[in-house]
Amino acid sequence: xxxxxxxxxxxxxxxxxxxxxxxxxxxxxxxxxxxxxxxxxxxxxxxxxxxxxxxxxxxxxxxxxxxxxxxxxxxxxxxxxxxxxxxxxxxxxxxxxxxxxxxxxxxxxxxxxxxxxxxxxxxxxxxxxxxxxxxxxxxxxxxxxxxxxxxxxxxxxxxxxxxxxxxxxxxxxxxxxxxxxxxxxxxxxxxxxxxxxxxxxxxxxxxxxxxxxxxxxxxxxxxxxxxxxxxxxxxxxxxxxxxxxxxxxxxxxxxxxxxxxxxxxxxxxxxxxxxxxxxxxxxxxxxxxxxxxxxxxxxxxxxxxxxxxxxxxxxxxx
Numbered sequence: 392x393x394x395x396x397x398x399x400x401x402x403x404x405x406x407x408x409x410x411x412x413x414x415x416x417x418x419x420x421x422x423x424x425x426x427x428x429x430x431x432x433x434x435x436x437x438x439x440x441x442x443x444x445x446x447x448x449x450x451x452x453x454x455x456x457x458x459x460x461x462x463x464x465x466x467x468x469x470x471x472x473x474x475x476x477x478x479x480x481x482x483x484x485x486x487x488x489x490x491x492x493x494x495x496x497x498x499x500x501x502x503x504x505x506x507x508x509x510x511x512x513x514x515x516x517x518x519x520x521x522x523x524x525x526x527x528x529x530x531x532x533x534x535x536x537x538x539x540x541x542x543x544x545x546x547x548x549x550x551x552x553x554x555x556x557x558x559x560x561x562x563x564x565x566x567x568x569x570x571x572x573x574x575x576x577x578x579x580x581x582x583x584x585x586x587x588x589x590x591x592x593x594x595x596x597x598x599x600x601x602x603x604x605x606x607x608x609x610x611x612x613x614x615x616x617x618x619x620x621x622x623x624x625x626x627x628x629x630x631x632x633x634x635x636x637x638x639x640x641x642x643x644x645x646x647x648x649x650x651x652x653x654x655x656x657x658x659x660x661x662x663x664x665x666x667x668x669x670x671x672x673x674x675x676x677x678x679x680x681x682x683x684x685x686x687x688x689x690x691x692x693x694x695x696x697x698x699x700x701x702x703x704x705x706x707x708x709x
Contacts, residue, residue, distance in 0.1 A: 394452075394453070394456065394457060394530055396530055396533055396534050396537065397534075398492075398493060398494075398534040398535075398537060398538055399497075399534055399535075399536070399537025399538040399539075399540060399541045400479060400537050400540055400541050400544075401534070401537055403479065403482075404618075404619070404622070405475065405479055405619065406461075406619075407533075407536075407537040407540055408460075408461035408464045408465050408472070409461075409465070409536075409540060410533050410534075410536040410537035410539075410540055411457050411458060411461040411533055412426050412427060412430065412458065412461050412462065412465065413426060413430075413515070413518065413519030413522045413532075413533075413536055414426050414465075414515075414519070415511070415512060415515055416476060416540055416543065416544065418465070420465070420466055420467075423462065423465045423466050424462075424466060426519075427458065427461075427462040427466070430454075430458050430522075430523055431454060431458065433450075433523045433524075434450040434451065434453055434454040434458065434523060434526075435450075435451075435454060436450075436451050439451070446526045446527070449526050449527075450526045453523070453526065453529055457533075471590060471620060474586070474587055474590075474620065475619055475620055476544070478587070478620070478621075479544055480544035480545065480547055483541060483544055483545035484544075484545055484546075484547075487545060490541065490545060492538050492541065492542060493538065494534075494535045494538050494539075496514045496517075496518060496535055496538070496539055497535070497538035497539050497541070497542045499514070500514055500539055500542045500543065500546075501542050501546070503546075507543065507546055507547070511539060511542075511543045514539055515536060515539055518532055518535055518536050518539070519536065522536070587620060587621065588621075590620060591617045591620050591621045591624060591627065594613045594614065594616055594617035594620075594627075595613075595614070595617055595626065595627055595630060597610075597613045598610040598611075598613040598614045598617070598630060598631075598634070599630065601613065602630075602633065602634060602637070605637075607634045607635075607637045607638045608638070610630075610634045611631065611634050611635065611638075614627055614630055614631040614634065615631070618631070623654055624654075625650075625651040625652075625654035625655035625658050625661070626651070626655075626658070626660075628647045628648070628650045628651035628654065628661070629647065629648060629651035629658050629660040629661035629664065630660065631647045632644045632645070632646075632647035632648040632651065632660075632661060632664050633660060633664060635647065636664060636667070636668070641668055641671075644664060644668065645665070645668055647661075648661045648664045648665045648668070649661075649665070652665065
């Protein structure tokens with residue numbers, strides 16, 4: 392994202408499209424469109440009331456790089472995003488003692504108690520009315536709204552109503568409780584966790600296909616999308632590490648190999664990738680990489696490119 396927003400849901404590497412548009416997380420598609428048109432009128436070059444050319448340029452960038460993508464996501468029946476919201480709520484509910492908020496509005500909402508729903512809608516509406524009045528303050532307002540969304544999701548414990556039907560109308564009511572939370576109501580009634588795993592697996596399969604074709608950039612995009620749904624998928628992190636390593640982005644590769652090993656210390660791909668990075672670092676520094684025994688001697692087949700660890704990651708010999 393070209394605009395850095397480090398508060399609210401954005402802090403969790405989650406693009407909060409609802410905060411960008413200044414609408415509640417349960418807004419229907421009719422509300423999404425109505426709000427989008429109002430913002431577009433404020434930011435479009437032909438109708439923007441910004442005084443300087445620099446501000447008009449920033450307004451246009453806000454429209455094209457933040458507002459338009461948010462509208463594209465929320466104007467359709469995006470089940471992946473709805474699932475991500477649900478999982479984010481559950482995650483936040485389990486990390487209540489670790490969540491930090493800065494804005495007064497979010498702090499007040501956290502103390503709303505039984506009046507959570509009305510307090511959330513009222514506070515959000517107040518912030519949204521000023522959201523794009525000043526281009527310079529727009530990102531700050533988005534951050535404040537995202538903090539509201541964070542607190543609301545956290546206190547609702549992920550129990551957000553089902554997404555509204557395409558074309559507007561009132562959101563569907565939640566199904567009666569069966570002892571377990573329901574993510575998405577579908578005709579066949581599949582298990583939400585299995586549905587999530589299936590979607591993540593699809594991203595990973597496409598990424599693996601791109602890696603085979605040496606299209607690492609597209610593989611990275613697929614895997615980043617997968618992690619938005621499941622941030623604790625060790626296989627996804629290790630595969631992303633491999634894709635970054637193939638692009639010679641060693642620092643990013645190391646981050647994801649380490650994350651994979653935090654989640655699964657036995658992840659074979661991550662172990663091999665990390666060893667390869669250590670080997671190359673030692674080689675470039677003029678030192679011999681150590682083996683697991685610490686003897687300082689490398690095994691006989693470590694430097695070969697035909698197979699094994701360095702054949703997997705190292706590519707052709709120079």
